[in-house]
Amino acid sequence: MTFTDPHVVLLATGGTISSRASEAGGAVASDTGEQVFKALGSPVSHPVRVLDVFQKGSYLLTFEDMLRICTTIKEVLQDPNVLGVVVTHGTDTMEETAYLADLMHNGEQPVVFTGAQRAADSETPDGPDNLARAIAVAGSEDARGQGVMIQFAGTVFPAAGARKSQTLRLNAFANPDFGVLGQVSARGEIAMAGSAGRPDALPLPQPGGRSPRVDLVAAYPGADSTLMHAALEAGAAGIVLQGTGSGNANTSLCSEVAVAVASGVVVITSTRVDAGPVVPIYGAGGGGEDLRAAGAISSGHLRPSQSLILLNLLLRINPDREWITEVFTQRGRPPEPSA
Template identity: 30%
Template sequence: MMKKSLSILALSIGLLLPLSTFAKNNVVVVATGGTIAGAGANSTNSATYTAAKVPVDDLLNAVPQIQNLANVTGVQALQIASESITDKELISIARQINDLLKKPDINGVVITHGTDTLEETAFFLSLVVKSNKPIVLVGSMRPPSALSADGPLNLYSAVALAASDSAKGKGVMVLMNDSIFAARDVSKTINIHTNAFVSQWGALGMMVEGKPYWFRNVAKRFNAASEFNIEEIKGDSLPLVQIVYGSGNMVPDAYEAYAKAGAKAIIHAGTGNGSVAKYIVPTLTKLQNDGVQIIRSSRVPHGFILRNAEQPDDKYGWVVAHDLNPQKAKLLAALALTKTKDPAEIQRMFWEY
């Protein structure tokens, strides 16, 4: 009877205590630069500014409310505008994130990142980091120095998401403008507005006042279910893959130049269904025969590539990128080439990821 009374008393006391009394999850903010760490000449400069100026401690101190969400610490991994990220930086970020998430006392990670290539870093991390813990990439379209800067709320929401137990197993996510996106299908589609990121398949969910609301899951393989692993990547580079943008009145020189430069695969960002002009076909079939993988993607932002439509992919040994845009197809192709040169096997990977 005494034990039961004590249990009831303890429960009653717990209900009266503020939430901050209980243990909070531990979240690390890994800063890499970008607009969210940028600075303009004055508060009216929302589109003209210098990226990657504000260090991680200043970013965190500017949003003190995040400490109510989790025990938040910061790491300055890079200080760079994201368009300048190469394989070296991408692999370095992945290794740092992987090492952090292996620590049992770390519950989630937020990565502040420039928006120009945020979707590529997010997708790469979803392929190579073997963890079910929340990984959230966040950026901003306006620098912290601007009127109505979107970075502080984005960062607050990203930390809340990374600290949420409901975010476990959701894969790498991008948090922008209150929306939670899956890394594999989010894209930057506007270069000015704060609602710059969209997914043709819809958001995973939304953040409202620090709480996530979920609407769908990812149907493809990612993170813990991925066959790729950052710990198996040697050195600081990947097999060279390049993109050629499709249009009217093309010449074969770009494809040939990339092959000469050592490209192991070329992403053809074709018109429509990844179409290839009939006068370019001989060049691509020759390159395929020479060992350069040809992967048909599309310059069209929505939809997906149908295999053996427009071109006889089976006959030529070409790969189709499914619904991955050219820049994401480039990353998956590079990782695929670390394991195989078989077009059929590479095609399997594009179906599964």
């Protein structure tokens, strides 16, 4: 086989799928992409070319690391012989990197993130099965035009709205608001749902550009404005407020939001609740309606993890608050089902 023939590219970044027990204790991402691929031990649906990006647990990744993965995806997709891309990635922050990649993906080729819940040296690793299924999806005609996806335990999710919902179970991911794109069997048989419309891709930031600080602050019973004030003092250009319920906080946090917005900081209100939109309903000094009046922008159906990723990217591209509001309105809304 030569790579002038149609093939899938496997980008290895580390994670549990590449992890083994270390002498120091605990599992550590150590296997190369070739080792991860060879662990399959059986033929796959499409020829595969393997590239290593890095070997890290995804809990260690920075936004710059995620941009490096996205840049590599764009580079390999310039090859017309590439059917699609599989990214092996730790599950802790897979929802962030996959979403960032989806925001900037404008091609027809599928990009599929996958990983494992059990280490490579466990008695029954789940990584090889997840990888084989992801390769089948990445090379499939039926998956073209679907954007960036997460495939885990046979279920294919759109990156937008996806989140890790189980710490240890093999079916680790869910997407309660944006739904499921399809299923893939252990034999590589794929059943994809109809594709909905996708927003236009956002540009990839230029290397060496501005790196805004974006912080996440949680509302909880008894919370005051100390942590949000500390974020402002540290130079935050954006803050995601993890509200309660439909996007609520309290009087102290709401007052600090007003101070932040007045100083030019962009504040996004999300929620800790698993599903449903962020909507301004309540007043009385700290509810969602008060946060809206103070200048906070609703995340729609995006949860804090992906709201933070979107805000970070937008601030790098164009810090205009009105434009950021428009993008969150568009991106925070689940797509309409295709007719």
